[in-house]
Amino acid sequence: MFDNLSDRLNKVFKDLRGHGKLSDKNIQDALREVRMALLEADVNFKVVKDFVATIAEKAVGQQVHSSLSPGQQVIKLVQEELISLLGESTKYLELQGKSPAVLMMVGLQGSGKTTSSAKLAVLLKKQGRRPYLVPADVYRPAAIEQLQILGESIGVPVHPSQTEQDPVTICKNAVIVAQNSDYDTLLIDTAGRLHVDEELMGELGNIKSAVQPAEILFVADAMTGQDAVTVADKFNQDLNISGVILTKMEGDARGGAALSIARVAGRPIKFIGTGEGLDALEVFHPDRMASRILGMGDVLTLIEKAEEVVDKKKADKLAQKLKKSTFTLEDFLDQIQQIKKMGSLEQIMGMIPGLNRMKQLKDVPKPDEKELGKVEAIIRSMTAQERRKYQIIDASRRQRIAKGSGTQVQDVNKVIKSYSEMLKMMKKMQGKAGPGTVFKGKTKRKRPKGLSRR
Amino acid sequence: MLGWFKKKPKKNVQEDSAGRSELAREDIEDDKSESAAQAEDVLISEEENKSVASIAVREHAPETARSKPSEKNGGLFSRLKEQLAKTRNSIVSRVDALFLGKKVIDPELLDELEEILITADLGVGTTHELVESVRAKVDRKELSDPQVLKRILKEKIAGFLHSSDQKAELVMPAKGPFVIMVVGVNGVGKTTTIAKLANKFLKAGQNVILVAADTFRAAAVQQLQIWGERIGVHVVAQKTGADPSSVVFDAFDYAENKNVDVIIVDTAGRLHTKVNLMEELKKIKRVMAKKIPDAPHEVLLVIDATTGQNAVSQARLFSEAVDITGLALTKLDGTAKGGIVVNICRELTIPIRFIGIGEQMDDLRDFNADEFAEALFAEGES
Ligand SMILES: Nc1nc2c(ncn2[C@@H]2O[C@H](COP(=O)(O)OP(=O)(O)O)[C@@H](O)[C@H]2O)c(=O)[nH]1
Ligand SMILES: [Mg+2]
Numbered sequence: 001m002f003d004n005l006s007d008r009l010n011k012v013f014k015d016l017r018g019h020g021k022l023s024d025k026n027i028q029d030a031l032r033e034v035r036m037a038l039l040e041a042d043v044n045f046k047v048v049k050d051f052v053a054t055i056a057e058k059a060v061g062q063q064v065h066s067s068l069s070p071g072q073q074v075i076k077l078v079q080e081e082l083i084s085l086l087g088e089s090t091k092y093l094e095l096q097g098k099s100p101a102v103l104m105m106v107g108l109q110g111s112g113k114t115t116s117s118a119k120l121a122v123l124l125k126k127q128g129r130r131p132y133l134v135p136a137d138v139y140r141p142a143a144i145e146q147l148q149i150l151g152e153s154i155g156v157p158v159h160p161s162q163t164e165q166d167p168v169t170i171c172k173n174a175v176i177v178a179q180n181s182d183y184d185t186l187l188i189d190t191a192g193r194l195h196v197d198e199e200l201m202g203e204l205g206n207i208k209s210a211v212q213p214a215e216i217l218f219v220a221d222a223m224t225g226q227d228a229v230t231v232a233d234k235f236n237q238d239l240n241i242s243g244v245i246l247t248k249m250e251g252d253a254r255g256g257a258a259l260s261i262a263r264v265a266g267r268p269i270k271f272i273g274t275g276e277g278l279d280a281l282e283v284f285h286p287d288r289m290a291s292r293i294l295g296m297g298d299v300l301t302l303i304e305k306a307e308e309v310v311d312k313k314k315a316d317k318l319a320q321k322l323k324k325s326t327f328t329l330e331d332f333l334d335q336i337q338q339i340k341k342m343g344s345l346e347q348i349m350g351m352i353p354g355l356n357r358m359k360q361l362k363d364v365p366k367p368d369e370k371e372l373g374k375v376e377a378i379i380r381s382m383t384a385q386e387r388r389k390y391q392i393i394d395a396s397r398r399q400r401i402a403k404g405s406g407t408q409v410q411d412v413n414k415v416i417k418s419y420s421e422m423l424k425m426m427k428k429m430q431g432k433a434g435p436g437t438v439f440k441g442k443t444k445r446k447r448p449k450g451l452s453r454r
Numbered sequence: 455m456l457g458w459f460k461k462k463p464k465k466n467v468q469e470d471s472a473g474r475s476e477l478a479r480e481d482i483e484d485d486k487s488e489s490a491a492q493a494e495d496v497l498i499s500e501e502e503n504k505s506v507a508s509i510a511v512r513e514h515a516p517e518t519a520r521s522k523p524s525e526k527n528g529g530l531f532s533r534l535k536e537q538l539a540k541t542r543n544s545i546v547s548r549v550d551a552l553f554l555g556k557k558v559i560d561p562e563l564l565d566e567l568e569e570i571l572i573t574a575d576l577g578v579g580t581t582h583e584l585v586e587s588v589r590a591k592v593d594r595k596e597l598s599d600p601q602v603l604k605r606i607l608k609e610k611i612a613g614f615l616h617s618s619d620q621k622a623e624l625v626m627p628a629k630g631p632f633v634i635m636v637v638g639v640n641g642v643g644k645t646t647t648i649a650k651l652a653n654k655f656l657k658a659g660q661n662v663i664l665v666a667a668d669t670f671r672a673a674a675v676q677q678l679q680i681w682g683e684r685i686g687v688h689v690v691a692q693k694t695g696a697d698p699s700s701v702v703f704d705a706f707d708y709a710e711n712k713n714v715d716v717i718i719v720d721t722a723g724r725l726h727t728k729v730n731l732m733e734e735l736k737k738i739k740r741v742m743a744k745k746i747p748d749a750p751h752e753v754l755l756v757i758d759a760t761t762g763q764n765a766v767s768q769a770r771l772f773s774e775a776v777d778i779t780g781l782a783l784t785k786l787d788g789t790a791k792g793g794i795v796v797n798i799c800r801e802l803t804i805p806i807r808f809i810g811i812g813e814q815m816d817d818l819r820d821f822n823a824d825e826f827a828e829a830l831f832a833e834g835e836s
Contacts, residue, residue: 036578039572039578040577040578040763041763042575042762042763042764044573045569045572045573108760108785108788109641109643109785109813110640110641110642110643110758110785111641112640112641139813140677140813141676141677141680141681141684142673142674142676142677142679142680143673143677145672145673145676146671146672146673146674146677147672148673149672149673149694150672153672194785194787194788195788195789196787196788196789221641221758221760221761223639223758223761223762223764223765224760224761224762225575225760225761225762225763225765225790225794226572226573226574226575226762226790227575227760227788227789227790227791228760230789230790231760231788231789248639248640248725250725250727251639251725251726251727251764252726252727252764252767253762253763253764253767254763254764256762257762276640276670276671
């Protein structure tokens with residue numbers, strides 16, 4: 001249904017080949033396509049209007065480039081303009097200044113503030129900071145417990161907020177606790193609220209003046225539609241936000257809200273959330289977002305990920321082993337780790353232009369993190385000999401392995417079964433298998449079924 | 455004063471098998487005055503809760519309604535009134551303002567119409583179709599009165615919505631509990647909507663239980679349990695991390711000889727693109743049918759009104775997985791119009807059952823296509 005913009009523009013310019021100027025007529029046609037693409041991606045109507053006007057100004061009279069087709073030329077213009085609106089370069093948190101530094105998470109209900117708080121805590125901890133999580137949502141049932149549980153799971157202390165307390169008081173107290181306990185970064189998770197709720201917007205203002213945050217991060221759902229401008233504008237007007245986190249980016253939303261928000265608030269998007277796991281937080285890359293909004297796939301990210309993961313030498317060696325059928329459980333483990341690094345298949349699919357809508361690909365079972373972790377633990381609990389020769393793993397060994405890896409014997413059975421099935425399949429595929437196939441991942445298809453998710 | 459909270463459990467126990475005919479839909483239809491009265495009750499009871507610590511039913515629910523008591527009788531009451539005004543009878547209509555001085559339909563007016571529709575998240579496709587259809591009429595001189603134009607558009611939009619309408623009663627079983635499975639992406643308002651729904655059923659004299667099958671998100675089980683305590687309905691739950699299907703199984707077991715009329719199942723939020731999670735949802739659904747034939751009778755997809763074009767993809771993939779039978783559109787108390795549901799109705803013909811207009815348990819309304827279409831043209835606050 002949605003052709004990507006470059007295809008569409010190429011259609012517009014199909015008669016114009018490499019010479020002359022872009023004419024008014026074909027620019028108008030091209031701009032109509034640009035406009036459609038942006039609106040379909042949920043960029044706000046007014047933002048699109050301004051955007052298209054800017055492009056029109058820049059395009060008129062431009063010489064048609066010899067190396068670029070006119071379509072590509074317009075794309076380039078559009079992309080450059082998008083990137084400049086989205087903030088040119090990656091922006092990080094600014095936590096210098098007084099200690100403890102306070103980060104405040106704000107946004108609509110259900111946008112992902114609590115999860116993002118925990119993710120940021122993980123990140124900050126990794127950077128050597130001492131974060132302190134402060135639940136300040138006294139309204140939504142079990143919101144405080146949610147953060148407490150998350151904090152516990154990542155080993156970050158959580159302020160003992162109570163629902164009867166006033167959020168402003170909670171935050172003030174938390175600062176004192178942090179000072180006394182040597183925490184250097186406070187992450188305040190505020191309740192979700194509507195921008196039109198003056199009373200609750202006022203509460204945020206009060207928290208802000210009480211704790212003077214270094215960062216106020218507006219958390220927005222990547223699937224947000226036209227209303228993103230209204231909401232972001234109000235939050236920014238009231239609080240002067242310092243940055244944006246765009247959540248649920250692993251889905252198939254084009255994410256035009258990013259542009260709307262960046263435009264209306266004039267603040268950088270600092271992070272994107274890409275999953276429910278607490279390590280699924282990435283820095284924001286304007287160029288990638290631009291491609292995504294235009295429906296052209298996040299090719300750069302894909303390339304980067306692939307580069308990161310594919311260790312060429314290892315891949316070649318693996319291919320050798322496949323040929324000689326000496327693929328051991330050790331290698332199996334290796335592959336699992338690579339898959340884990342690479343991220344989920346659907347994440348990767350989403351980055352490839354055109355691929356993300358292919359139905360049959362969606363039906364392929366996906367590896368899930370928890371599952372892979374389990375498999376990893378199981379293989380790690382095996383002796384070197386067992387890993388090389390799985391046939392020797394008898395009942396008592398299985399029991400020992402289950403114990404060692406904190407799993408059940410059934411889990412061990414499943415791993416061994418899927419490994420042996422994989423061996424069989426590899427034998428069948430021999431000859432076909434080059435290094436490339438390694439990452440298409442038979443392990444994925446053959447992963448043990450029926451265990452828990454994620 | 456506390457009647458709003460107190461009467462339910464009692465009433466419910468005694469009248470648990472009240473005739474199903476007067477269930478849900480009619481009864482759920484609150485009129486404004488009733489809601490306003492309830493709102494007042496909430497406000498008052500809330501204040502009491504602040505001062506008197508030991509009000510029976512609410513003991514376990516310290517965090518109650520969200521507004522803190524404010525100086526005036528404002529707070530929740532005025533907010534609710536505001537919400538109702540906004541979603542039901544939009545006083546200032548953008549279109550009216552637009553059409554006021556206009557005697558003829560000119561291109562400028564059509565452009566503004568386009569803006570209104572797109573800004574309401576109706577999408578480029580549907581918007582163009584609508585605008586072009588009236589433009590053609592204008593060109594053929596069949597249409598010149600701006601007022602008529604407005605009426606035509608509203609009727610067209612309401613028509614799309616009506617055409618996927620389906621009587622809610624049709625999905626209900628002749629006997630045995632009415633099982634509702636609630637699904638959707640993360641944070642759209644599933645759990646809250648379930649609480650609101652349970653409250654409505656309860657008020658209609660139905661015996662309701664809730665099932666905490668979101669065993670994934672931290673504290674999701676507790677969230678539902680707190681709601682259960684507030685409303686006074688039983689919540690079947692296991693620990694976080696448990697197999698959601700097994701929680702459902704437990705719940706159906708529990709319901710077996712207890713004269714339960716309605717079972718509402720909460721599920722973990724999941725992105726529609728996550729194939730393994732959609733598989734899990736299918737499994738939960740299969741388990742239900744094993745225990746109660748034809749269950750779930752209703753699979754309710756919750757859509758956040760703030761969502762843009764992606765909502766269609768959500769509806770499509772959730773439908774493919776678990777056959778959605780109804781929609782609930784939440785967060786209409788904000789400034790988002792939720793126009794994307796028009797496209798969902800057109801493409802998938804799924805009826806919209808409810809709208810959510812706030813965070814309290816009575817902030818749920820029956821969906822009304824005509825009012826919704828009217829509200830699309832209402833001036834948003836900004
Ligand atoms: N303003 C408003 N907020 C809502 C509405 N429905 C749900 N919410 C809020 O949205 C947030 C997420 O809701 P929740 O029910 O936990 O979503 P779930 O993750 O889908 O179960 C909570 O803060 C709710 O209070 C609504 O109709 N209006
Ligand atoms: Mg929930």
